Amino acid sequence: MRSIRRATTLAAGLLAAAxxxxxxxxxxxxxxSAPPSQPGGPAKPAKPDCGARVAKPGGGNWTCTLAExxxxxxxxxxxxxxxxxxxxxxxxxxxxxxxxSVSGGALHLSVVPADATxxxxxxxxxxxxxxxxxxxxxxxxxxxxxxxxxxxxxVQAASAPGLHEAFWLxxxxxxxxxxxxxxxxxxxxxELHSSHPDMAVPFLHYSDDRLGPVHGLNTSWTCATTRGxxxxxxxxxxxxxxxxxxxxxxxxTNTAGASSFQKPFIINLTQLLGSGxxxxxxxxxxxxxxDVDYVKVWR
Numbered sequence: 366m367r368s369i370r371r372a373t374t375l376a377a378g379l380l381a382a383a384x385x386x387x388x389x390x391x392x393x394x395x396x397x398s399a400p401p402s403q404p405g406g407p408a409k410p411a412k413p414d415c416g417a418r419v420a421k422p423g424g425g426n427w428t429c430t431l432a433e434x435x436x437x438x439x440x441x442x443x444x445x446x447x448x449x450x451x452x453x454x455x456x457x458x459x460x461x462x463x464x465x466s467v468s469g470g471a472l473h474l475s476v477v478p479a480d481a482t483x484x485x486x487x488x489x490x491x492x493x494x495x496x497x498x499x500x501x502x503x504x505x506x507x508x509x510x511x512x513x514x515x516x517x518x519x520v521q522a523a524s525a526p527g528l529h530e531a532f533w534l535x536x537x538x539x540x541x542x543x544x545x546x547x548x549x550x551x552x553x554x555x556e557l558h559s560s561h562p563d564m565a566v567p568f569l570h571y572s573d574d575r576l577g578p579v580h581g582l583n584t585s586w587t588c589a590t591t592r593g594x595x596x597x598x599x600x601x602x603x604x605x606x607x608x609x610x611x612x613x614x615x616x617x618t619n620t621a622g623a624s625s626f627q628k629p630f631i632i633n634l635t636q637l638l639g640s641g642x643x644x645x646x647x648x649x650x651x652x653x654x655x656d657v658d659y660v661k662v663w664r
Contacts, residue, residue, distance in 0.1 A: 415661045419513065422601065427513050427663030434659050435472045440465070444507050448500035448633075455645075456638050457485035457494035463652070464499035464636075472657040474499035474636035476528070496651070501634045508537035508629035509662055514600040516634070517658040520557050522593030527645035528559035529637045530655045532598055534630035541628040547574040550625030554609055555598040557590065560643040565590040565598065567609040567617045571625035581617070585609075588616035595658065602626065632660065 415429035433444065440447065447460020456476075458464075463483050466473045476498040479485050485494035520530045534552040536543040543549050547570035556566045565588040568578070578584045588611045590596050599610040605622040608615055636655040638645045 415663060419663060421513075429661065430509060430512065430664050431507060431660065431662035433661070434470065435467050435657065436470055437467060439467050440472070440501065442506075444503055445501050446504060446506065448502050448504070450500070451486055451488050452494050452498075454640075455494050456496045456498055458498045458500045458637075459483065459485070460499075461497070464497055465501060470658070472501060472634070473654050474501060474530075474634060474657070475652045475654040476636050476638055477652040496638055496645070498635070498637045499655075500636075501657075503632045505537070505539060505631075507662075508540070508631045509664065510627070510629040511602050511604065511664070513663040514554060514602070514632065514660075515597060515662075516554070516660045517595055517597045518555075518634075519595045519656045519658075520592050520636075521559075521649075521653040521655070522562075523559040523649045523653070524562045524592075525646065525648035526558075526560040526643045527639050527647075527649040528557075528653050529635075529639040529643060530557040531555065531633070531635045531637075533633050533635070534600070535633060537629040537631050539629075546570070548572055548625060550623070550628075550630070552600060552602070552607070552626065552630060554600045555588075555590075555611070557592070558639060558643045559592065559649060560639065562592045563589060565596070565611050565616070569607060569617075569619055569623075569626075571621070571623040573621065573623075582619065582621075585617040632662075634660075 413429045413432035415432045418426045421427050447465040448458055449460055450458035452458055461483050463477050464475050476496055477483060479495050479497050483497050485497060487493045514534065516532045518532065521528060532554045534554070536549055551570035553568040556568060558566070567585055567588060569583045573583050580586050590611060597612050601608040604627060605620060607619045607626060609617040634657055636653065
C-alpha cells in the first residue's frame, strides 16, 4: 500500500496547489447568489427532483437540493463552470470543447495532448503544459453545508500509471476561508488512480493531515471499484460524522467532528494526469475521459 499512500498524498498536494490561486474561471463571471438564509448555503432556485426518496440515517428522508442529470448540450451555467488554470509541470486546465462537454445525458471531462487548437497558456517563467485537463466546478454558484452528495461516474479503463480522477468538495470562499490548507478542509469523496485500477480512495483533509494518511481515520485502502464501469460515490455529511460509500457500501466513517467541515463547500469534478507513483509515462492512451451520469445533493 505504500505506493498508493504516496500517490494519494501527492495527488492531494496537486489539488491543494491548484486551488492556491483564485478558482473563478477567468472566462466566466461568477453567478450572483444571495447570502444563505441558513448554514447550508445557497441552493438552485427551482425545486429539484432527485427521484426516489432516500432514507436519512436516524430517521426521515433526505430533501433534494440539487439534481443535475446533464440532459442538455452544455453545462448549466447557473450551477456549473469549466475551470481554467495555468497549472504546473506538464499540465494545465482549460475549459474547451475537447476537455469539458455535455452530450448523451452525461458530463465528459477529458485530459488531452495540447495542440494548435487547445494550447496551454504560457506561464510567467516561460513554460507551458503539454497536456490539457478538464475540470467542472460549482464555484460561487452552488454550495452546501452538510447533507448527502452523490455522483455516478465512469472512468477510462486503464491499469498503467497516469490518470487521476476525483469527485471532491472545497470550502466556498464566499462564507469561509480556504487557506491555510489543510486546516480549512477538503473532502475528497473519491480519488481514482489508474496505477491502482481496483481502488477508490476517499480522503478527508483537516488538522489530522499531520498524521499522514491513516486508514480508517482520514482515508481508506479497502474501497473497491473497477475502471471502465459505472459506479456511484456518496458522501453523507453531518456535523459530527462523515461517511463515504461506494456503490452503497460504507468504506470510511470519520467521527472527529472537525471544525474544518462545519461550513458550506462547493463541488469539483476533475480529470487530471497523475503524479508521484501515478505519474503519466505514456502507456495510457490519450485522450482519456471521465463520464459523469449525474450529481445529486440532498439536505
